[in-house]
Amino acid sequence: MSNASSIDHADAYVEVEPGTLPLDAWHRARGGRMVEFAGYWMPVQYEGIMAEHLWVRGNAGLFDVSHMGQLHLSGEGLDAALERLIPADVAGIKPHHQKYSLLLNEEGGILDDLMLTRWDDGLYMVVNGATKYDDMAHLLDGLPDDVTLNHMDEQALLALQGPKAVDALARLVPGVEELVFLTGARFEWQGASLWISRSGYTGEDGFEISVPADHAEALAEALCAQGEVKPIGLGARDSLRLEADLPLYGHDLDPETTPIMAALNFAVASKRRREEANFPGAARILAERENGSALKRVGLVLDGRQPVREGATVMDDRGAAIGRVTSGGFAPSIGKPIAMAYVPAALSAVGTRVELAQRGKVHTGTVTAMPFVPHRYHRGVK
Amino acid sequence: MSRYFTEDHEWIDVDGDIGTVGISEYAQSQLGDIVFVDVPEDGKELTKGDEAAVVESVKAASDVYAPASGTVLEGNPALSDTPELVNEDPEGDGWFFKITLSDPSELEELMDESAYATFVSKL
The missing domain is CATH 2.40.30.110 (Aminomethyltransferase beta-barrel domains)
Incomplete structure (x- = not known):
């Protein structure tokens, strides 16, 4: 018997030894089967993809997505400068609101997809793990010197997803139940500052939690002590996002693919941005939006x-x-x-x-x- | 009746010149939830090492190779509706196909149960 096709190693190959993330030991102790993904050892499954998938649809699952790039951008003229790189209405993002967008090349091809949130002191951007270093280089290249880019690599990122996620998380962090989809807020938990948004990659209600790496294990442990919550691996993350029509960068999206080809028309929904037509590949993307790809x-x-x-x-x-x-x-x-x-x-x-x-x-x-x-x-x- | 194993984690039970083929407990545990099995047609001629069947888990497709040469007698009819039998009983009810062996001497190259257990323990 041999593998004919697999998602295990489908993400970008790296020449170097995979890195370890803050929850590495915790996953291993919990019986996670570790595989190399986006340059890190990550759990592909615990008890089995089918059971984990269905658990998330019915209860709540905890995902470690610390491989993703958490970036902080700040500085004079940031909104306008970032709008030269992505098609979103950055200026229109209200405080603590979150928006999906795309880094584009000059041909309108997708370099990465990302989530953007307005913090009190700038913009918080979450990008894909396999592309984060390329993204940072692209951002540094395309943004003026007045803009500061900080890679928040001292932060872990957890996602709690499923219809019972709100019950479990509100028990530990009262107030999260007030958030609505694509908004976030800062909370304190056991002396740590958490940024929590109501968002995710499963199609279910749920939260994404940016937590200092030194508090990640305690938070994961506290969440999994809640009866609704089980740890979930990358395998179920993939099957859940596929059912939910959420494309995966490097697979469903790549530099040859435009937002219109990818049926992500909502990522070019801002009328002002279309009229200004000053994002990369705007001519092609707007023509495709009009006439189809x-x-x-x-x-x-x-x-x-x-x-x-x-x-x-x-x-x-x-x-x-x-x-x-x-x-x-x-x-x-x-x-x-x-x-x-x-x-x-x-x-x-x-x-x-x-x-x-x-x-x-x-x-x-x-x-x-x-x-x-x-x-x-x-x-x-x- | 004797059971042999391949390094690719197939097993074959031999009774006279009839072999029954499946995948090992270790293989099913590595694959995870099995959602589809494609077994060979009756009468298909297989040479040792040929791709004989396909097993699909939620995340991946894997080929199952013929552990020995021969003619397929039948595929396991239960697997089309209940592929999860391979997870539940890989070395019993979850068998893949039966084959009439054309060269039983090929079995000498395979591992017996204890040699396979040693092989798996080193993976």
Whole structure:
């Protein structure tokens, strides 16, 4: 038996020995199976991906995402300067509010996706682990000298996700229940300052917690002592985000892919930014937004039980390759194999039947509306 | 009846010239939740080392190789609806396929149960 395809090592390979994160020993003591991911040893699973996935959908799961880059930006003219690198309405982000955006190259291709939050003393940016050093170089290159970039590598990052996350976290940190989706606030816990936002990467209600590394283990332990909470590995993180229509950088997004191709039109939703058209690749992206892109990211539900994986080919009725699967796996909440794929615009309508090829075998599936599992964010009472 | 193991974590039980093939307890524990198994067609001729079956977990696809040459007698019909049998009973009800051996002497190159246990303990 041998591995034919796997997510374990799919992230960027590094030549050097993987690094260890603040919770390394804690994961090992808890029975996490450690794999190399984004240059670090990280837990891919504890009791099993299926059980962990379903636990998060029904209860609450604790994810260690300390590999991600936590950056702090400050300085005169920051908003306007950052708007030259990303398409978001940075100036319009209200205090303690959070926005999704994209670092773009001059062709409008995606260099990374990120979350941006306005703090009292600047902007807090969370970027992907495998790309964080490239991102920092890109930011330093593109931002004026007046802007200071601080890599907050003394901070760990935890995510608590699931419908019962609020119950568990509010017991330890009263007040978090007041937050609504894409807002955050600073809290004190056992002498440590925590930045907590109501956000995440599973489609469920939940929180992301930036915690000083020297308090990370105590916080993880305190959270997992709550009956609702179990530690969850990267495997379930991947299957949860796939069901929730959340693309994964390096797989579903890359420098050849524009926001419109990726069906991330909401990332170029600001009317002011479109009229100014001064973000990288604006001409191409705005033309694609108007006329559509040649390829588009869609969701697929496969017939049968066999998953298709990243790299499988989408074929036309003559068997010619016309598209590509960028993420695929078995969806535990649906009980079927699902995938994200890039297909020609003509095949992107919901309900379109597609044929796929993988390792010499033909699979069939249907273009399906995403998210595959409805989002359950806590948007508050309107 | 004797049981042999490969370094790729297949096992084969041999009864006369009929072999029953599956994957080991160690293999299923490494794969995690199994969601699909593709077993070979009846009558398929396999040479030792051929890709004989595919097993898919939530996160990955893996090939299962023929531990010995022969003709496929039948695939395990239970696995199409209950692939999780491979997790629950990998070295019993979760067998993959039966094969009529064409060259039983090939088995001499495989490990017996204790040699395989030693092999796994060093991984």
